Amino acid sequence: MNLFDYVRASSVDEAVAAGAKPGARILAGGTNLVDLMKMGVAEPATLVDITRLEELKRINWLSDGSVRIGSLVRNSDLAYETHFAKTFPMVAEALLSGASAQLRNAATAGGNLLQKTRCSYYQDVASACNRRNAGSGCDARQGLNRLHAVLGWSDHCIATHPSDFCVPLAALDAVVEVTGKGGSREIPIESFHLLPGDQPGKENALEEGELVTAIRIPADASRFAAHSRYLKLRERTSYAFAVVSAAAAMMIEDGRILEARLTLGAVAAKPWRSREAEAAMIGQMPSKDLFDHAAGIALREASPSGNNAFKIELARRLAARALSAASAGTPTAMPALPGSPLSTFSGDAHVA
Amino acid sequence: MAIQKFKLPDIPSIAVQISTSLFLNGVRMSLSISLTINGDARTIVLEDPRVTLLDLLRERLQLTGTKKGCDRGQCGACTVLVDGRRINSCLTLAMTVDGAHVTTIEGLATGDELHPVQAAFLECDGLQCGYCTPGQIMSAVGLIAEGQAAGDPERVRELMSGNICRCGAYKGITEAVLVAIEKDATTSKERDAA
């Protein structure tokens, strides 16, 4: 880890000012940034510690019924907030399917949005990576890429965004509130993360020095509370990043789907929302065929970026399963194994 | 089953020296933080902003019960409680926890009396080599405080999955946590009744 200047911000303005300096990085929970610094992937000249900014630690329910999640709200605090978990159950489930209890206790909402890809070539400074080092090439392209992107990738970068949290956020039209030197603005989460194109290093819509202050979930997202699921396929039962994941939600009235949401995770450099798939379900009666059809639409543009064609079919099936689980109804209690496909069946008793 | 103490081979006691020879950008840095560690309030002069809470505990404060297994938040061996919450101390820069209350494995027992989680780990053989054990135990203490597992073994397994045990003591670990949860519930009830 390189030596750096440590600045503890006592206000958002101070954080923004300090964060705008060349080489400055914002430090919140540290679960990603400190790791990247240890690997030499991040070499900040200045660390701006914002963990003292109390105003960013609150969960505020606004009068219109929407919720503003301060960017420093810890993942576990959000997931275990009873009203939040009831209102946006698939967000809570996504949070609890991520990382470990310890990491969730430290990791923040804002940090989750800004976490870096887990692509091993990105993490390995001896490898070529356009995302880390523009123009150096992409060693993943011809390398070990079993778990890499199948949507929205480019020849310059095939990395995926590893977040669970962001997947249901995208499905629910969340908005990212940011503050920079020029003031505050809002970015819809769908346009927050950027696909790699020919500039994979430009990962999100933040301008230089802008700070994420909050994430807002609109009130109408609560309409999906009764029918929503987040599912996450992993290579071990817990404490693993997704192979593929899916957030599915719908409003059902009189046996018909009034509105539906579907977003896939771990398939692209951003949460992959499919409005086309959503549209295909509107007015229909929930059925396996319908969900297979919708899932197929969501993956229509998919193509393998390497040795990962299986992920396309897997994502399709997981999407269909998530839709099916959502249509069956949100579980009354958080499943014992949050996000696990094994918990899509009735009850928690996977094991005697 | 009585807990038996036994003697270790004589190992000469080792003095600890805290290094004081680091400079930052050519300028001597003196970053002072206050921590309450296992109930003791301390002021700590850090010479280096890079020091993690884990390395602070282990290399500068002689609290070596907390272990380093991966140094990247991928194993849980370094789990401690910061303000009552379990976290990975390896990913926590010491500077950022200024003012916090830190509880480590050394601060869990009360005098000669083991914390119920410690006792349960012993009884259930929730350990083998013992290296991940302080992290497992601190994680279990955090888990019980979080109150999300109730007595459901499956929830315990899930919520203890951030602590890797390569020896494979998971069965005993889960049993120990369940025993401790039960004991905690009983104690709380008694407390409430009193």
Place this chain on the structure above:
Amino acid sequence: MSLDHSSDTSARPTTRYGSNSGQALTRRDGLLKVTGQATYAADNHPAQLAYAVMVGATIARGHVTAMDVEAASRHPGVIEIFTPDSAPHFAHDPDEKMPPFGFRLELLQNHSVRYAGQPIALVVAETLEAATEGARLLKPAYETEEARTTLDNGVEFDPKAVGVGGPPSTSHGDLDAAFAASETIVEAEYSTPAQYHNAMEPHAVVAEWTDDHLTLDMPNQALAMSCASYARYFDIPVENVVIRSPFLGGGFGSKAILNGPQILAIAAARKLKRPVKLALTRAQMYGPVGHRGQTWQTLRMGLSGNGRLKAIHHRSISATSSFDDFLEPAANASLPLYAADALLAEHKGLRLDIGTPGPMRAPGEASGSAALEVAIDEAAEACGLDPLEFRLLNYAESEPGSGRPFSSKALRECYERGAEVFGWKQRPRAPRTMQDENGLLVGWGMGTAVFPCPMFPAQARTTVRADGSVLVETGGVDMGQGAWTALAQIAAEALGLEAHEIEFRSGVSTLPDAGVAGGSGHTASAGLALSKAGLNALAKLAEIAANDPASPLFGAGNIGVVPRGGRLVRRDDESRGERFADILIRAKQSEVTGEAKSMREPENAEKFAMYSHGAVFAEVKVDPDLGQIRTTRLVGAFAAGRVINPRLVRSQYYGGMIWGTSFALHEAAFIDHRTGRVMNADLAEYHVPVNADVPSLEAILVAEDDPYVNSIGVKGVGEIGITGTVGAIANAVWHATGMRVRNFPIHIEDILVL
């Protein structure tokens, strides 16, 4: 949930040994471990300590051409940088093997790189942070040659030996004739990946020199052997080296053999005249400290019409490094288990640009069993037989090949007990026929577990003192298996005492050599020495008493005496006896000391085949569409001689079964063959099981009374749990899905019907 481990009825109590063994004591070191007081190597912090950080190569073959030593030196706090240009001198050439088990090492003696992760520099600084950054700033440049890390570009060769000095080829019977006489032939190829030990405690050392005396705090599975090796490297008398290793944070074989980084740290401490601490990072454990080498195996089995095995041909290509040999003796897994008219187990070596593999928990047995037990399942299927029925049909009543009797073999009981507890009888033979109430595919599979019972020369000393205390000493090693407890129980038993009544010293090289903690042989080896040392001490006491007219034991020489609760009593009349201490006081002796060197009786070793056995039954549930697999139930029944401490023995079996789960479903190093680098050298992507992966484990202890393995009847339990389990899980996956996966670990996409 029952916590009453001590009321185990399957561990038949034995009257042969009396007092302490067989009791499910809690770990004697447990109190230190649950309170954070157990000191592991890197917990030591002598005055004037400096921190060393290793730099590993990022190429697999070539040369280091430059390093930015200046930038690293400039970093505040950096004290010294060791590179090939400023290499320490060693009295032993690191590129020569160090007998008996030492591999060729890289100690900065030249600029060449022969595997990714090889040490190429060591940076020492005042703090860990400074040393870490100094190491990063070196930014080595290389001249790179093509990495050879695949079956295609590796160099195949005929090895001289496999495993630790084993023959590369073993056979009995006329293989061709047996195949010719077979009605059915089943043949398939299997592969097992490179696996890394990943003990939770990274390899560490705190090295401190006082003149030419060297004190090492390090996790070490072979104290005496290592002392001798370090003495040779540093040209000092062996008695000048002290290794303190009271606790190891896991070893699994990786801390039994000398490695380069630790030696470099010792050299740095000597040069700097300061104590030096080095702890590898997790990533650095994927290179210079050994691993389980890859195998590519072929199993061909000839079967008679009624399902009897006529011929087994097990071949393995086992990977090793380009410069040294450790080959997984995988094919040898087929030697001891099933009766066949003819058998050939043979190995080829494959040279790759990788760090030299080494023994990793059940070396050869694990990877060989993985293939064999799946092959057996396939053979049973081919014959239309239930896998258990098939195994019983081909049960070896004596050691295949030699015909020697087994010293003991309760495998049939293991099959029976395991099957009963698991409910195996209910298993339909056809795959993909079971579903749970939620629609998950359910599969049941089994495998046979087997592991040899080696013993190593070991020594111990027992001192009975006139003040009533008893001191027992051996340089044993506790890496989690429970040596602090089980060895003390054995020692106490010999003396007729309870374990807490003796002072037991262990874990330091200055104590009598307890041999290597490996091969599942430590409890038997060190235990036998302790038992004999105790008996020798008692014999001395008995002689004093029997010749002392004032003793109640006077004249008891011919009848004999036995120890009971700190007293020696007449064998024929236990009411007549006296305290150990009283015998010494009257004889005006402050103490008597019994010493012992132990080894297996050569006659028995010659006469009998000696193995531990077991049967493992697995249930998996598989999502039919998504391929997510979970091992929902594992039941293992094991017979491994006498059980000293059922609580600890169970834990060893659980651990082994979890390793089997990991082998079957999780762990593998992924090498980028363009660079030869392991790209998942961490614990996030190198998956080992987490708690949620093993929801239900059961270990059944099947009693075995074996008077031949050694006089204490102990076999070994550390490794057998992996064998059998891998196959059982893979077979259960097949039974659930109908998909036969022969390349480990089984991945989601292997069982997806696309």
